[in-house]
Amino acid sequence: MQAHEKRENQLTDPISSNPKFNHAESRIAIAGHPVHAMLVSFPIALTTCAWGADIFYWATGDLFWARAALWASGMAFLMGLLAGLSGTVELLVVPGIRARAASWTHFIIAMTLLAVLGANWGYRLYGYEEMLLPYGLLLSSLSAAFAGFAGWHGGKLVFDYQVGTSSSGS
Numbered sequence: 001m002q003a004h005e006k007r008e009n010q011l012t013d014p015i016s017s018n019p020k021f022n023h024a025e026s027r028i029a030i031a032g033h034p035v036h037a038m039l040v041s042f043p044i045a046l047t048t049c050a051w052g053a054d055i056f057y058w059a060t061g062d063l064f065w066a067r068a069a070l071w072a073s074g075m076a077f078l079m080g081l082l083a084g085l086s087g088t089v090e091l092l093v094v095p096g097i098r099a100r101a102a103s104w105t106h107f108i109i110a111m112t113l114l115a116v117l118g119a120n121w122g123y124r125l126y127g128y129e130e131m132l133l134p135y136g137l138l139l140s141s142l143s144a145a146f147a148g149f150a151g152w153h154g155g156k157l158v159f160d161y162q163v164g165t166s167s168s169g170s
């Protein structure tokens with residue numbers, strides 16, 4: 001065996017060889033069930049509702065849908081903050097979650113989502129009846145796209161990287 005091949009075989013990945021790498025169980029949990037997973041459904045569903053209400057307002061001109069979009073976008077933002085808080089605490093306190101680059105990618109996608117959700121709601125607070133075209137619809141469409149992206153990536157963390165999963169399952 002060549003000297004350089006020997007040296008390569010001796011190299012270890014400093015991240016996965018960290019003794020705490022496999023400590024990725026959720027700490028912010030109720031009876032072992034991660035709180036973050038319980039909360040994320042709310043911003044995802046409410047963001048989709050706000051987008052749907054915008055489409056109905058565009059199609060019918062009925063002010064009911066403009067008000068529905070205002071409430072749904074506001075609640076999506078506030079519940080998104082709560083979901084983000086539980087996720088952030090998890091990220092900071094669990095060493096195996098902190099060590100995975102994918103967790104930080106999820107954090108960046110989620111923070112972008114929260115910024116767009118805040119803009120979508122804030123914009124409507126200055127006259128929800130007239131804001132639909134073009135920026136209201138653009139912001140709610142962008143929010144829906146980012147909610148899908150963050151949700152899909154969160155699922156990837158759990159299913160592909162075993163983040164937040166219990167090691168006692170059989």
Ligand code: HEM
Nearest residue numbers: 034036037040084087088091107110150151154155163164
């Ligand atoms: C802002 C900071 C956020 C951080 C640091 C964060 C972090 C995490 C972590 C560590 C997990 C793994 C499961 C767990 O430990 O609970 C996770 C899962 C997940 N996250 Fe986030 N998250 C954030 C925000 C969000 C938001 C706003 C959404 C909403 C779209 C979201 C959607 C998801 C989903 C769908 C899962 C998979 C849940 C499951 O199936 O168990 N995350 N996130």
